[in-house]
Amino acid sequence: MTAGELVRVLDLAEQPMPRELRCAPGDWSLIDGQQIIKMHYQSDGQFHGAQLLGPSCVELHRTAADAA
Amino acid sequence: MVCAVRSVLTGLPAVRYAPVVALGAPAADPVGYRAVDLTWAASPPERAGTRSRTWRARIGSLGCTPRGECRRRPSTAQTRPISLPSPDLHWTWVLRLGAVVTGWHLRAGLSRPARSVLPGLFQENVPTGEGASPHPGTPGGSAALRPERGQLHQEGADVNLLTIEQLTELVGTTEHDFSASRPCPATTLRSPHLISVAGSTVKRTLPGRPAGRGWTNSRSGRKKAGHAGEFASSMTHPAITSDTPATGGTATT
Numbered sequence: 001m002t003a004g005e006l007v008r009v010l011d012l013a014e015q016p017m018p019r020e021l022r023c024a025p026g027d028w029s030l031i032d033g034q035q036i037i038k039m040h041y042q043s044d045g046q047f048h049g050a051q052l053l054g055p056s057c058v059e060l061h062r063t064a065a066d067a068a
Numbered sequence: 069m070v071c072a073v074r075s076v077l078t079g080l081p082a083v084r085y086a087p088v089v090a091l092g093a094p095a096a097d098p099v100g101y102r103a104v105d106l107t108w109a110a111s112p113p114e115r116a117g118t119r120s121r122t123w124r125a126r127i128g129s130l131g132c133t134p135r136g137e138c139r140r141r142p143s144t145a146q147t148r149p150i151s152l153p154s155p156d157l158h159w160t161w162v163l164r165l166g167a168v169v170t171g172w173h174l175r176a177g178l179s180r181p182a183r184s185v186l187p188g189l190f191q192e193n194v195p196t197g198e199g200a201s202p203h204p205g206t207p208g209g210s211a212a213l214r215p216e217r218g219q220l221h222q223e224g225a226d227v228n229l230l231t232i233e234q235l236t237e238l239v240g241t242t243e244h245d246f247s248a249s250r251p252c253p254a255t256t257l258r259s260p261h262l263i264s265v266a267g268s269t270v271k272r273t274l275p276g277r278p279a280g281r282g283w284t285n286s287r288s289g290r291k292k293a294g295h296a297g298e299f300a301s302s303m304t305h306p307a308i309t310s311d312t313p314a315t316g317g318t319a320t321t
């Protein structure tokens with residue numbers, strides 16, 4: 001993807017979590033392939049906040065995004 | 069510079085997806101979905117900069133038409149041009165589409181399942197996260213993309229969405245360009261920091277802020293009293309205080 005947004009949703013009832021995604025669970029966005037924004041939710045599902053993860057997480061999530 | 073966003077959503081048990089994927093269908097009759105794949109591709113380079121850009125929403129694996137009419141099995145991919153009124157709004161809109169998917173429809177849909185979801189993504193007055201404040205919509209859009217039922221903005225007070233402004237704030241830039249006319253430039257990583265999204269307000273936490281604090285899910289979007297970058301700490305989330313990936317507040321299967 002050159003530009004824009006790509007959203008992928010995995011229904012885990014239909015298939016197991018892909019191995020590549022097990023290390024990067026939850027909802028997150030990879031920004032320009034370099035930065036990870038992790039979404040957090042309350043137990044009732046309400047959006048709780050977003051977090052910019054550290055650079056050590058980027059490669060992991062990049063692999064997961066490719067797998068997704 | 070933010071120019072490409074790839075979102076992966078695996079944070080919910082599949083049962084929670086049912087109301088979402090059952091676009092236009094009651095929750096008691098969930099559609100057998102496997103995945104939702106919404107792709108927004110940038111408009112052709114020659115159209116970049118024009119006031120009314122055309123993007124395409126690929127709604128293939130949803131098994132739903134742009135009108136929200138769903139089938140039990142995914143249909144063939146459908147594309148439909150969507151005209152948006154201004155580039156700035158466009159970018160915000162595009163990000164908001166994803167945010168809607170992540171932050172609201174997949175979740176709030178639990179309690180309000182019988183609504184038309186996908187058409188609502190393109191309707192006017194999509195909630196911005198600050199209460200139910202209206203947001204200029206898609207006057208150039210097709211009437212077929214208007215919701216047939218369900219009004220997102222009417223129940224949008226509990227929506228917290230990442231707008232482009234918030235996202236750029238998160239990554240430490242004020243620039244964004246989703247045009248495909250040039251490659252994404254390299255961005256400079258900033259030090260990890262927590263961001264709280266309160267309505268449409270995004271603030272950074274102060275350095276050295278105690279772990280587990282600094283998060284709020286204020287529905288009003290009003291700024292809390294206190295120093296700049298400081299939040300009311302009514303909500304805590306100890307799982308998100310380190311630099312390591314957090315599992316978030318939802319279960320995965």
